[in-house]
Amino acid sequence: xxxxxxxxxxxxxxxxxxxxxxxxxxxxxxxxxxxxxxxxxxxxxxxxxxxxxxxxxxxxxxxxxxxxxxxxxxxxxxxxxxxxxxxxxxxxxxxxxxxxxxxxxxxxxxxxxxxxxxxxxxxxxxxxxxxxxxxxxxxxxxxxxxxxxxxxxxxxxxxxxxxxxxxxxxxxxxxxxxxxxxxxxxxxxxxxxxxxxxxxxxxxxxxxxxxxxxxxxxxxxxxxxxxxxxxxxxxxxxxxxxxxxxxxxxxxxxxxxxxxxxxxxxxxxxxxxxxxxxxxxxxxx
Numbered sequence: 458x459x460x461x462x463x464x465x466x467x468x469x470x471x472x473x474x475x476x477x478x479x480x481x482x483x484x485x486x487x488x489x490x491x492x493x494x495x496x497x498x499x500x501x502x503x504x505x506x507x508x509x510x511x512x513x514x515x516x517x518x519x520x521x522x523x524x525x526x527x528x529x530x531x532x533x534x535x536x537x538x539x540x541x542x543x544x545x546x547x548x549x550x551x552x553x554x555x556x557x558x559x560x561x562x563x564x565x566x567x568x569x570x571x572x573x574x575x576x577x578x579x580x581x582x583x584x585x586x587x588x589x590x591x592x593x594x595x596x597x598x599x600x601x602x603x604x605x606x607x608x609x610x611x612x613x614x615x616x617x618x619x620x621x622x623x624x625x626x627x628x629x630x631x632x633x634x635x636x637x638x639x640x641x642x643x644x645x646x647x648x649x650x651x652x653x654x655x656x657x658x659x660x661x662x663x664x665x666x667x668x669x670x671x672x673x674x675x676x677x678x679x680x681x682x683x684x685x686x687x688x689x690x691x692x693x694x695x696x697x698x699x700x701x702x703x704x705x706x707x708x709x710x711x712x713x714x715x716x717x718x719x720x721x722x723x724x725x726x727x728x729x730x731x732x733x734x735x736x737x738x739x740x741x742x
Contacts, residue, residue: 460611469493473500477609477720478553482511484647490520498524507553508546510718514650515541530713530730536650538687544715544730556716556727562695566711566729569701574708578668578675583634586676588627589641594618596638597628604659606722612643612657621645628657629677631669640669644677651687658700670703678707682735689735692719695727704731 461474461481468486473479480497487493497509511521514536518528526545535542548554556562580586589597594615602613611617622628625647631640643657655677658670678689693700695714705711709731717725 460609466493466496471497471500472609473504473506475504476607477508477718478725479506479508479510479718482509482513485511485513485517490517494521494524501549507550508548508717510715511543511545513543513545515543518543518545521545521547528713529715532652532688532690532712532730532732534734535652535688535690535732538651542652542688542690542732544713546715546718554716556695556714558696562714562727562729565696565698565701568698569705570711572702572705575671575706578671580631580669580672581633581667584631584639586629586631586672588680589622589630591619591622593628593630593638594622597630597641600638600641600661601657601659603661608721609719610657627677627680629673629680631673633664639664640673642670642673642677644681646681646684646686648684648686651685653681653686653689655689655691655704658703670700671706674703674707678733678735686735688732690730690732692728692730694719694721695729701729701731704733707733709733 459476461472461476464471467489469482470484472481472483480500482493482497485493501509511526513521526547528543529546530544532542597618598613598615625645627644629642630638633639640660641657642655645654645656655674660669681689691704693704712730712732715728715730718728719726
């Protein structure tokens, strides 16, 4: 299944396509909010998409509410440390808004929230963690290809990795004693808004159980704080106990659940939003 398409309109960045069966407003940079909303609705109507999804700063919330959008998750002070981030949705087909297996979603959340903060996880002796470079792109694409059968973004494509690496994404990887890439994650930075999405976590099956995702996340937080980022957040699979625990243990707060939001491994999955302010003291580490 091909990933959905990315398009720009008057400074706004959108993704749309049949894979996730949605229009996703990833970045609202245009003051002409009504025009962006009309464009989203036209895309959805023309292509028969069953969800319109938008990540917008608090001042734009009213515009979207007026057109039938509802807030599904809210991240305090996500934009420049002063404006909330609103994850809003509208459903042309109501059934798309109904969370499947709601008890499982609640059980995962309950399990994650019961976790105590954990610090000090360390890599196995001789293993290393570092920012990925262009020459790593081929190995990165291969690892992502092994871990994810399908994914909402083409992270298994070397060209895509190089393009995003050159713009707004920092990829971090763990290597074993022989220099083999064993785990990856990315920090998708919005420097103008002071936030970062911690995403694209992947560990090879044979190396799971070593806490590599936790170690990557802690390392990435320090690097993002140094870069002047105020707020970190993630959009994690609501049925994936492990990743929700990773963020809860690292001190992230739950912001809300996005019903049937994202196509992963060929199926639409509900997603949990977690967030964490990156405290000023971290910026000196």
